[in-house]
Amino acid sequence: MEVLTVANLSPRKGHREFLAVIKSVVQMVPESRFVFVGRDDMHGSVQQAIIDEGLAGSVDYAGFQADVSPWFRRARLFVLPSVWGEGCPTSILEAFSFGMPVIAHSIDGVPELVRHGEDGYLVQVGDPDLAIKIVELLHNPERAMLMGDAGRKKVAAHFLLQACIDQHEAVFKGLVR
Template structure:
C-alpha cells in the first residue's frame, strides 16, 4: 500500500547518546529513503544533533533541553515556518514543549503528535501525565509490549492509545563473520582469550560493574582464566569503571573501546555477549545486533528483554545485580560450546524473522499516515486539558 509523502519532525531533548538516539536517526534515514521529508530538532549540545549530519538528517538547534518558555517559543516558530504533518517526540522535556508549542499554533497548521517511549522506567500517574499521554498526543509508541502494558495500566490509557513497535536493525550489516575482524591481541588480550563483549552506553543501570565483578570470579577458576571483556560505549560511567578495573586487578583483561560509529566489527570479534542491565530497558538494540551476529548471549529480565531472550532457548537469563549468577552463566558458554552454538543459532534465526529494520519502518509509516489522516478528517491534533480528573 502506497503512503502519501509525509513531513515528519523528530524532537529530542536528551544530550546523551545511546540506542534511543540511534533509533531516531536510523528511522529518519529509512523514512527519507521511502520518500518522506524528515527533520530533527535538538539542543545544540546534544550528541544526536552533532551526529545528525552523518546520517543525512537535517537538524536544527533549538533550546529544548529544559522546560522553559523560550523552548516552547522556538519550537512554535520552527513549526510555523516548516508546516510538518507529524511531530514525533522522544523524551519528557521535548514532549511537553512540543505539546505547548502546537497548542499555540493556528489549528489549520497544527501537526499531530506521536510520543515515543523507549525505556521501561515508570511514569508518574498524575493528572497532567494522563492528559499528556491520553489526549495531548495522538498515539504513544513503545519499544516493547511490557512497556505498553505498564503505561496503559499506570496511566489508565485505552489499549488503542499505545502501540508497541520494537526497534529494527539492518540485517545486511549485522551478520556473523567467517573470520574475526580483530584478534584478541589487538585489544591487548592474550592470544587464546575468550572475548566477552558488551555494547552499551556507560550508564549505571546497564550493569557494567556486575560484569567486571563476574570477570574477576571467572579469572579465579582454571576453566575460565582466559576470559576477557571488551566494552564498547562511552558515558558518565567511564571513570568509575576505570577505577573498578584497577581495584579488581583486571588491567590487561578489560578493553574500553569508547563509542564507535560502526560496532559491527567489534561484535564480530566477540565470542559471547553480555548485557547485565537491571532497569529501564526497552528492546535493547545491542541485543538485537548481537543476536543477528550469531553470538551466544547472557542477559537479565530487565524491562522488555524477556520479549527477546528466553532462558536456555536463545540465551541465558540471570537475576539482576547478581555477579555470581552472571559468572556462572558466562562460564557455561565457555565450558559448553555445543550449548553456546545452539543458543547463538536460535537467536540469529529469531533476529532474521523479527528484527528487520523494514518491519519497523513499515509499522511507523503506517501509524503516522493513519494519525495524519484522522486529523485531516476533523479530529483535533492536540486536545486541551479538561478541568475534570481523567
C-alpha cells in the same frame, strides 16, 4: 574467549556491578577477555574500578565506536549487565544478528527478546548464576553456537525490515476483512 558488552557506561547499565562477576569468571576461565564498548557517562570511574579490581589484563574499555560490527564478529558471547531501565535493547538484537548468544538480567523488556535456554540466558540482578552461565558458554562453544544460531533466526524472522513489513501487512489485512 572474548565476552562483549555494548552499552554506554552509566549506572543503570551495571558495568560496576559486572566487574565482580568478571572477577569470578576470570578465576574459573583465566584466558577469558571482556570488552566494554560504549560512551563513558561515568567520567572514568568504570575504568578506574577495572584497575582497582586488578582486572586491567582481562577487561578492555574500547570507548564509543561508530561501527561495532568488528567487536561483534570476534566475540564468543554477549552480556548486557543492565540493572534497570531497559526497553528493547538494540544491542541484544545486534548480538543475535551476529549469531551470538546473549546473557542478560531479567529486567524490563529484556525477557521479551531473550528466550532463556534457547538463544541465551536470563538471570536475576545480583544472582551469582551470571558468572556460571558465562563460564558455561565459554567452556561449551557448541552450545554457544546453537544458541547464537537460534538468536540469528529470530532476528531474521521478526526484526528485519521485510519481516516487520510482512507482520504489519498481515495485521492491516486482518483489519480490512
